Amino acid sequence: MNRLSLTQEFSVPYKYEVFFTENLFEKENTLFKDFIVNFGNKDYQKKVLFVVDEFVAKSHKNLTSQIVAYFNHENFAELMPEILVLEGGENCKNDPRYYEEVIRAINEHGIDRHSFVACIGGGALLDMVGYAAGISHRGVKLIRIPTTVLSQNDSGVGVKNAVNYLGKKNFLGTFAPPVAVFNDMQFLESLGERDLRGGLAEAIKVALIKDIEFFKWIIAHIEELIAGNKRVMQEQIFRCAQLHLQHIASGDPFETGSARPLDFGHWAAHKLEYLSDFQIRHGEAVAIGICLDTLYSYLKGYISQKEAEGVVYLFQDLGFATFHSALAENDKINLFNGLNEFREHLGGQLTITLLEKIGKGFEVHEIDFDLMKKAVDLLEELSQ
Incomplete structure (x- = not known):
């Protein structure tokens, strides 16, 4: 019997920016708005679902109202009425309830592949939310807003997402780059x-x-x-x-x-x-x-x-x-x-x-x- 084979080979370019700023959601700072407006099809009505680290929300008590005011100021995208506030730290990667909650919100609010999940928090929450976004609809667009030194200089700017499983660190995960990273120095002011x-x-x-x-x-x-x-x-x-x-970028980004x-x-x-x-x-x-x-x-x-x-x-x-x-x-x-x-x-x-x-x-x-x-x-x- 003759053996037949087909060979498939292609490459997919990835490009994302890491922005450095302060007071990202002040009305005078148009960096976030400009990114959303200019990303992809400008005629498409884009949705944004926010997930916020509980510690960050407590340390910056006006954050959620500030986000709402920022979106209402120019009405450049549809902000989902539910802003998820979830526990950060390693426990959010250990307990499947957390990524299931993010997937629930993605489903209920109709976050499709042309919309965004924006995560504000430390490295563990970014990992977990990135994993949930990466497996929803085979990947919805993720925006990372890291709030710790470690996530701003390391994990938050990379391409990996994961949760812990079977007692093993990062056992379940994806290689799914964010579409953008916003490093806001203001968030570091509340850190111990x-x-x-x-x-x-x-x-x-x-x-x-x-x-x-x-x-x-x-x-x-x-x-x-x-x-x-x-x-x-x-x-x-x-x-x-x-x-x-x-x-x-130098060799093996997806390991x-x-x-x-x-x-x-x-x-x-x-x-x-x-x-x-x-x-x-x-x-x-x-x-x-x-x-x-x-x-x-x-x-x-x-x-x-x-x-x-x-x-x-x-x-x-x-x-x-x-x-x-x-x-x-x-x-x-x-x-x-x-x-x-x-x-x-x-x-x-x-x-x-x-x-x-x-x-x-x-x-x-x-x-x-x-x-x-x-x-x-x-x-x-x-x-x-």
Whole structure:
């Protein structure tokens, strides 16, 4: 019997902008309105459904009324009368009721593929709402309005959406880029010290693996970053977001391979979040994970002891805890399980980013776990 085959090959261009602004929904700021009006068919009556992080709504008590007034001012699109206010944080990714609630609203308000879901919140809510939007009608248009340092400089500008399932971080998810991201610095003013600090872990991560000059800049501005200096924080967010966007566009944006350099330090971080019942937040867990993989890079002979310890001390100077007892429990078996789960999440082949030098990462496909145990012990020693 003759064998027949057909080959299909095509590419789909993706383009979205990350805007930097303040007071996005002040009537004088036309940035959001101009985007909606100029996106797609100008003759189409566009709908916008808003989903707002509960913490953000409480911290900015006039936000929902401000959004209504903004839309009423020029009547440039149809604002859905229901503004969903949902719990943020990791719990919204753990409980399926939350993404089901977003899907319900998308259905009831007739949000089709020419309309928008606009999410205002931290990284976890953006992840969850992006997942709900991505699986509704095979993908409705998502606008992200990140409200934390971590989401403005990292997760909010990327192409991934997810929820947690079966006890695994980001087990269900989509690669679905937003149509736009609006980084409003005003939202950062309501953040506590812990949330302001959390996003700096991702900035240090991308600097360590991609940009030595940015790493030096972070060290030079450490006191201003700790103090939450607005100008310095804005520059940090812009430079970090820029590096993330450059990476996404440079090779494998939908991660069809196994390489994930932007997940430097994340394999241990994801496991730590679960082991602590999410009492450790993502940025805090990433800080510990980076320290661990940095010390492992030293023990493997890639970087010097002084360089490795300098990274740990930098996180400590910024106020991060750099060790958690869950790393060492049961002869590090929990950590070993986390490594295997990360391997499975990647698709079978383990790919871990280590430091070839400060400012340059590289990938390995094997981990000497006995040496990793020594890295855990060394990290505990340095953290005391």
